Amino acid sequence: MKQLFKFFLLLAIGIALFSRCEQDHPSIPDPDDQIPKEVVIPNDFLSGENYDRLIVEIASVQGFEPTGEALNNLKAFLESRLNKNGGIDLVAASIPSPGEAVYSLDDIKKIEQDNRKLFPDPEDKKLTAWFFFADADYAENEGDSKVLGIAYGPTSMVIFEKTIREISGDRGQPSTPVLETTVTEHEFGHILGLVNNGTKMVANHQDITHGKHCNNEDCLMYWAAEHSGPLINFLTGGKIPLLDQNCLNDLKNNGGK
Ligand SMILES: [Zn+2]
Ligand SMILES: [Zn+2]
Structure with missing residues (x-):
């Protein structure tokens, strides 16, 4: 239990660090970068103004696909928050293992460059997002603490599916769909600009010590201290935060539902 909580904690640290990195270095041009540089901001996801349709591309290493239950939950989560009258669709594909023992953030960006098929198309008002479900741990993990997911670009996320499976599904652990859902929704929360990560706060509720996270321990966007807490109880109780x-309020105020 305590272990699992540590993992979740590190997920949060990972996100916080990368959110900060991106804000510190907003636009370093990279001529070799094949990913289009149209600037997508959280409001593009939340409101229907610039984009009225969203396609979420889910690329998983063969054998490390997320459960259908988690994908259904993610779709419902997005539909409940985003103004996308043209619809929200998830497109899943499996890719061969890149064969890495661990993945660095550079590895993950390279995998996106090599495999991502769908990109935002402002003319067609079609927005896209990318998830990579990885078959190995994050390279920056230290000791027994492991990152479960990272939102590393305006439309880009990685989920460490192998790691998730190792800490879910057994007695005393959360179910795999519950953990997958929690991590994917949490990452997408950062893409939507939470907390103070591109979406302005209506009321101050940022846990600044822990980066771009919410100060409410019951919230999906909470960063927890390193001791047993309510979040893990939710997960083992089968409840997704x-x-x-x-x-x-922040999402609504920035064009969401
Ligand atoms: Zn986070
Ligand atoms: Zn919150």
């Missing part, structure tokens, strides 16, 4: 009122 929801966004609290402050986070919901």
Whole structure:
């Protein structure tokens, strides 16, 4: 239990660090970067103004696909928050293992460059997002603490599916769909600009010590201290944490539902 909590904690650290990195270095041009540089901001996801349709591309290493239950949950989560009258669709594909023992952030970006097929198309008002479900751990893990997911670009996320499976599904652990859902929704929360990560706060509820996270321990966007807490109880109880009122208010105020 305590172990699992540590993992979740590190997920949060990972996100916080990378959110900060991106803000510190917003636009370092890379001529070899094949990913289009149209600047997508959280409002593009939340409102229907620039984009009225969203396609989420899910690329998984063969054998490390997320459960259908988690994908259904993610779709419902997005539909409940985003103004996308043209619809929200998830497109899943499996790719061969890149064959790495661990993945660095550079590896992950390279995998996206080599495999991503769908990109935002402003003319067609079609927005896209990318998930990579990895078959190995994050390279920056230290000791027994492991990162479960990272939102590393305006439309880009990685989920460490192998790591998730190792800490879910057994007695005393959360179910795999519950953990997958929690991590994918949490990462997408950062893409939507939470907390103070591109979506302005209506009321101050940022846990600044822990980066771009919410100060409510019951919230999906919470960063928890390193001791047993309510978040893990939710997970083992089969309940996926929801966004609290402050986070919901921020999304609504920035064009969301
Ligand atoms: Zn986070
Ligand atoms: Zn919150």
